[in-house]
Amino acid sequence: MLKYQQIASEIEKYIVDHNLQQGDKLPILETLTAQFAVSKSTITSALDLLERKGIIFQVRGSGIFVRRHKRKGYISLLSNQGFSKEMEESQPTSEVIELDIVRPTQEVMDNLNIGTEDEVYSVKRIQYINGETLCLEHSYYNKAIIPYLNKEIVSESIFHYIQEGLGLKVGFSDMYLHADKLNKEEAEYLGLEPGDPKFCLEVIFHLTNGQPFDFSKITYNYKQSQFFIQANSHF
């Protein structure tokens, strides 16, 4: 682990352990550089990381402060790891209802940057949380990048397999959100009525080298799912 990441997690731990609240001040930069015995720029990197994660905010001429604790039970949309982990208390379980190798539709070709001749894994899953249905997931994986999947891998964490098993590195992702009405099939899976609201999330995950490998369409139970985003003005 890199120095600035290590320091960031130590500062985060410090905030939690000391039960620091919104607006509480952290030691000044100079003190932090001395305590961690690293250069200014390393501390700055660590603090910038914590700022992007929404843990702290920095005010020029004033200091470094703890940011508001977010509401609980929300799914963070910026974590970029399949979103499962965010549900702290109860781990979701998943049921695989389809796992096939297919030719891509036009939509899938567009989003995964592939052609008619390429093959993709088509995976449908249901995710449960606290015995209730959280969401319906239809994912497409570029077979050229993810050459092999089976029910076991897919019912556990696919991302864990991609990173640990295949040694691939997940980079950035594009997400598209909208609301709509459930159709009959979706309503049955989610235990809701047709015409009820659905919360739709489409995600395209890329490797660090920019290749899109996963296009997922997720339909959330609107009663079970609330989402969370933190934004910074200086981006």
Add this chain to the structure above:
Amino acid sequence: MLKYQQIASEIEKYIVDHNLQQGDKLPILETLTAQFAVSKSTITSALDLLERKGIIFQVRGSGIFVRRHKRKGYISLLSNQGFSKEMEESQPTSEVIELDIVRPTQEVMDNLNIGTEDEVYSVKRIQYINGETLCLEHSYYNKAIIPYLNKEIVSESIFHYIQEGLGLKVGFSDMYLHADKLNKEEAEYLGLEPGDPKFCLEVIFHLTNGQPFDFSKITYNYKQSQFFIQANSHF
């Protein structure tokens, strides 16, 4: 404007002007430092800014590449400026249906970090786009920070007034998303039926010094609104 911001916008302009596409390679760091005649770290800051904005991605050992152009017509949730500007083609217009000074409810006190004795502006607006209703907005402004508002200010851009008129600087924001069913009143305003889906966004805007000044609850017409987020693995 700072050097690294200036350089970032010049690079962005270069990408647009030269019609660069997804995956196209930009000049290497060394070339950029030479061309802009600045130090390495200034270029790095500019590139990191562009990366957070989703314009480019960087690959160690390989180069700097243009990221996928996002789908059009989506509202970006990370821009942090009231979201209006994002609708490129047609500027939305807004109608003010309420503007009062009131005592805060418990919910408003919690989100704006104020007490029972403090006062807030309560502002209800409807935003239209292409003649259709885009959303219903109910905003609360801390009167201690925004001492004066009138219909004129509120029907134009409140954020413009806050920044230019009052000289305040907008920092970070927390956003909460969920879907639900429209009630009768909301349905009428949006020209939809009660029970139809609604896309709800709650935002708390803070100044750069961490003070929350605006708590807004926005109800979007699900037929008019699609949202967009870009995430990076190394945050």
Add this chain to the structure above:
DNA sequence: CATTATAATTGTACCGGTATAATTTTTCAA
């Protein structure tokens, strides 16, 4: 005492340097 001017504090911008890790290209052996 209130208000304004001055000074101290503190994070950020920018510089230019060395070292390192990931990727790509080239070289060389089989």
Add this chain to the structure above:
DNA sequence: TTGAAAAATTATACCGGTACAATTATAATG
């Protein structure tokens, strides 16, 4: 020609320095 090893390329980590801008604290002024 293929594949593996070596070299070159390229972004990133980390260092420590100066200058600067925003804020806060202090002193001066009426």
